Amino acid sequence: MAVLNLAKNLLIEAKKYIPGGINSPVRSFKAVGGYPIFFNKAVGSKFYGECGREFIDYCLSWGALILGHAYPKVIDSLEKAIKKGTSFGAPTILETELAKLIVEAVPSIEQVRLTNSGTEAVMSAVRLARAYTGKNKIIKFDGSYHGHADYLLVKGGSGQATLGIPDTKGVPRDFTKHTIVAPFNDMKKLKAAVKEHQKDLAAIIVEPVEANYGVILPKQGFLESLRQLADKYNIVLIFDEVITGFRLSYGGAQGYFNVTPDLTCLGKIIGGGLPIGAFGGKREIMRLLAPEGDVYQAGTLSGNPIAVTAGITTLKELKKMNPYEVLQKKTQELCDGIRLNAQKYGVDVKINHIASMFSLSSNLFKKVYHGLLKEGVYLSPSEFESNFLSTVHARDDIEKTLKAVDKVFSALGGSASG
Numbered sequence: 561m562a563v564l565n566l567a568k569n570l571l572i573e574a575k576k577y578i579p580g581g582i583n584s585p586v587r588s589f590k591a592v593g594g595y596p597i598f599f600n601k602a603v604g605s606k607f608y609g610e611c612g613r614e615f616i617d618y619c620l621s622w623g624a625l626i627l628g629h630a631y632p633k634v635i636d637s638l639e640k641a642i643k644k645g646t647s648f649g650a651p652t653i654l655e656t657e658l659a660k661l662i663v664e665a666v667p668s669i670e671q672v673r674l675t676n677s678g679t680e681a682v683m684s685a686v687r688l689a690r691a692y693t694g695k696n697k698i699i700k701f702d703g704s705y706h707g708h709a710d711y712l713l714v715k716g717g718s719g720q721a722t723l724g725i726p727d728t729k730g731v732p733r734d735f736t737k738h739t740i741v742a743p744f745n746d747m748k749k750l751k752a753a754v755k756e757h758q759k760d761l762a763a764i765i766v767e768p769v770e771a772n773y774g775v776i777l778p779k780q781g782f783l784e785s786l787r788q789l790a791d792k793y794n795i796v797l798i799f800d801e802v803i804t805g806f807r808l809s810y811g812g813a814q815g816y817f818n819v820t821p822d823l824t825c826l827g828k829i830i831g832g833g834l835p836i837g838a839f840g841g842k843r844e845i846m847r848l849l850a851p852e853g854d855v856y857q858a859g860t861l862s863g864n865p866i867a868v869t870a871g872i873t874t875l876k877e878l879k880k881m882n883p884y885e886v887l888q889k890k891t892q893e894l895c896d897g898i899r900l901n902a903q904k905y906g907v908d909v910k911i912n913h914i915a916s917m918f919s920l921s922s923n924l925f926k927k928v929y930h931g932l933l934k935e936g937v938y939l940s941p942s943e944f945e946s947n948f949l950s951t952v953h954a955r956d957d958i959e960k961t962l963k964a965v966d967k968v969f970s971a972l973g974g975s976a977s978g
């Protein structure tokens with residue numbers, strides 16, 4: 561009760577000064593009910609609330625923290641970097657170093673430019689694709705989230721799907737007229753859409769694994785056929801790997817599925833928990849960017865030395881560790897365990913997972929969510945959002961989580977049958 565009152569009071573105070581009390585809508589707990597927990601500390605796999613409670617964190621800053629919270633090498637490198645100044649607005653060799661790490665890791669990327677968020681990366685990649693092809697239209701997929709640019713807030717996942725907003729207010733009809741939405745994993749409908757619009761079609765943008773609408777895997781051959789269509793009709797294929805980049809494999813989803821796009825958007829992991837984004841691809845396309853070319857793109861804090869330092873340290877660790885197989889196994893173990901408990905107690909739960917990402921949906925989601933929260937397990941507060949494991953999530957965390965799952969499901973199963 562005291563814990564709930566604290567959460568409520570913190571939100572009431574925040575709401576006085578911040579719309580909804582939060583700075584990004586899914587954090588509000590609107591999808592699960594109750595009050596969001598205000599956190600003040602996080603270490604490794606654990607999150608600590610203002611209420612003093614400890615939680616095992618599976619949201620991990622929406623996937624940004626693949627090494628877990630406050631990873632010692634990241635913190636050390638940040639402490640050193642911060643003493644040298646927080647922003648230069650001029651080139652640094654750090655930016656070259658991060659760019660080189662990205663180019664060496666991601667198959668499609670020959671050159672890369674840094675931004676401050678995934679949203680900016682996507683906006684810039686689409687602008688570039690339009691300039692390169694001299695065409696206007698883009699195809700996106702139903703349920704994909706590509707950040708909050710006006711013309712991409714059409715049938716998006718993330719906060720949109722969660723909050724049931726098919727579109728958003730404040731975007732003129734005219735701004736979305738070049739955006740065509742196709743169903744994910746439906747080759748027939750996609751082919752028809754491409755044929756119909758091909759004369760003015762600049763780009764197809766796709767989340768190779770949809771991660772903001774449950775974790776939806778691409779059907780066998782789907783990504784390959786996007787590649788073929790793009791080649792056939794001179795369309796730029798953009799992979800939005802803001803979540804999957806350095807998550808599915810060190811080479812991202814394109815490394816994992818072995819399909820190479822023309823442009824790639826990154827974010828989240830490459831900032832090691834600091835604000836960042838990046839887009840990159842073929843040199844032939846990237847050279848159109850100002851100052852070499854005529855496509856304007858910029859940012860006061862782009863390439864910020866602090867964010868870039870966290871990114872460099874994170875990528876170097878990942879490269880050295882190559883943790884992807886172990887992460888996959890841990891995730892599999894957790895998901896298998898949740899499924900087993902769901903069967904055991906007859907609770908309707910659907911789990912989708914790939915690599916170290918998983919989604920959990922249920923007609924009892926709100927109860928599952930708050931039950932687990934009470935047991936000290938923090939999931940992403942919406943069944944449409946992905947959950948993540950980090951390299952520091954240990955066997956002990958998984959065992960504790962499964963114990964909590966057992967307890968919560970047994971209570972729910974009992975209530976359903978009785």
Ligand SMILES: *Cc1c(COP(=O)(O)O)cnc(C)c1O
Nearest residue numbers: 677678679705706707802803827
């Ligand atoms: C998070 C995300 C974005 C937006 O990135 P921000 O840094 O929140 O602007 C874009 N695309 C995908 C697939 C994402 O998951």
